[in-house]
Amino acid sequence: MKRVYNFSAGPAMIPEPVLQQAADEMLDWHGHGMNVMEMSHRSKEFMAIAAEAEADLRELMAIPLNYKVLFLQGGATGQFAGIPMNLTKPGDKADYAITGAWSKKAAKEAEKYLQVNVSIKTDAHTGVPGIADWDLSADAKYVHITPNETIHGVAYNDFLPPTGDIPLVGDVSSMILSQPIDVSKYGVLYAGAQKNIGPAGITVVIVRDDLLDNQRPDTPMVWDWPGKAEAGSMLNTPPTYSWYFAGLVFKWLKNQGGVETIYEINKAKAKKLYSVIDSSDFYANPVEPSFRSLMNIPFTVAKPELETKFNQEAAKAGLKNLEGHRAVGGMRASLYNAMPMEGVEALIKFMKEFESANI
Ligand SMILES: Cc1ncc(COP(=O)(O)O)c(C=O)c1O
Numbered sequence: 001m002k003r004v005y006n007f008s009a010g011p012a013m014i015p016e017p018v019l020q021q022a023a024d025e026m027l028d029w030h031g032h033g034m035n036v037m038e039m040s041h042r043s044k045e046f047m048a049i050a051a052e053a054e055a056d057l058r059e060l061m062a063i064p065l066n067y068k069v070l071f072l073q074g075g076a077t078g079q080f081a082g083i084p085m086n087l088t089k090p091g092d093k094a095d096y097a098i099t100g101a102w103s104k105k106a107a108k109e110a111e112k113y114l115q116v117n118v119s120i121k122t123d124a125h126t127g128v129p130g131i132a133d134w135d136l137s138a139d140a141k142y143v144h145i146t147p148n149e150t151i152h153g154v155a156y157n158d159f160l161p162p163t164g165d166i167p168l169v170g171d172v173s174s175m176i177l178s179q180p181i182d183v184s185k186y187g188v189l190y191a192g193a194q195k196n197i198g199p200a201g202i203t204v205v206i207v208r209d210d211l212l213d214n215q216r217p218d219t220p221m222v223w224d225w226p227g228k229a230e231a232g233s234m235l236n237t238p239p240t241y242s243w244y245f246a247g248l249v250f251k252w253l254k255n256q257g258g259v260e261t262i263y264e265i266n267k268a269k270a271k272k273l274y275s276v277i278d279s280s281d282f283y284a285n286p287v288e289p290s291f292r293s294l295m296n297i298p299f300t301v302a303k304p305e306l307e308t309k310f311n312q313e314a315a316k317a318g319l320k321n322l323e324g325h326r327a328v329g330g331m332r333a334s335l336y337n338a339m340p341m342e343g344v345e346a347l348i349k350f351m352k353e354f355e356s357a358n359i
Helices: 016-024 042-059 077-089 103-112 225-230 240-256 258-277 302-317 341-358
Strands: 069-073 093-098 115-121 141-144 168-171 188-193 201-209 298-302 331-334
Touching: 016 240, 042 069, 042 240, 042 258, 069 077, 069 225, 069 298, 077 103, 077 141, 077 168, 077 201, 093 103, 103 115, 103 141, 103 168, 201 225, 225 298, 240 258, 258 298, 258 341, 298 302, 302 341
Parallel strands: 093 115, 093 141, 141 168, 168 188
Antiparallel strands: 069 201, 188 201, 298 331
């Protein structure tokens, strides 16, 4: 068996000990003679698995007690609609900051339900403008941001728009658990699982209690946050296996030392790769240094005709899925929590050799 370094933006690498544990538990979970995916979601065994995963996530993210944690389906894309349905009435207004492809999609979906005010819009998506350039509306029901733009590799880093009493809603799909997030600064956080949480299929929504009970009467049951919260996210059958798997990843992260520790490792990994890109005339990253993502690092080669060759030779060297998103081209290395430093070092070695051979 040979495992590769998988730089995919998602679904992405899962820590190997977690895959191994899931394999060990495949036929017989803890002496129960069945796999978790064969268990009723109402069984006491699964209820315990679900509760432990939530408790571990709360601990890892230091989620305050006045926030509910929901485990839903439909991905982050589902919440592009779920957010306006749960926080606004028809005719209401919300502010959307468009800093890349994902926030643009979120705003487009929201337009079906409410009046979208574009509070900021970047064209090249290479940074986040200072607050003086933002047009925040006094009557917005919420302000939506995407703190890490997965496709463009743009991150808010230390910047958050001051929204006062207007709740901030953050799509943290590609940065959840990679660095500390002050949950109390947000009204709602949401994330698809397939980057730092586990396999696709489960969506985490973290919502402050006072924002529940604003849902529209025609909100589908599966999107209705208060209903889901009331039922412990088990109003209908949840994605039980993904939930269990997320729980294994949370335990792994706790064993690594938690979010603070992984953040230091993530910073070190990203710094190494950016410094190789910046110190060469052959590779380039267009994002302003203070808004560079730790998780998704896009880069180009000086001669675009070499991109296919780069990707093919990298794949042969066991460095997979380095193609940039089809919307932007180039290359992109996603360095989620499960990507070890050795993977980044192997990529850097390959990049240097490729540069020497093709300059
Ligand atoms: C920032 C961000 N938001 C939303 C999505 C869409 O997530 P999903 O496929 O879970 O709907 C992605 C997927 O990559 C993403 O990176």
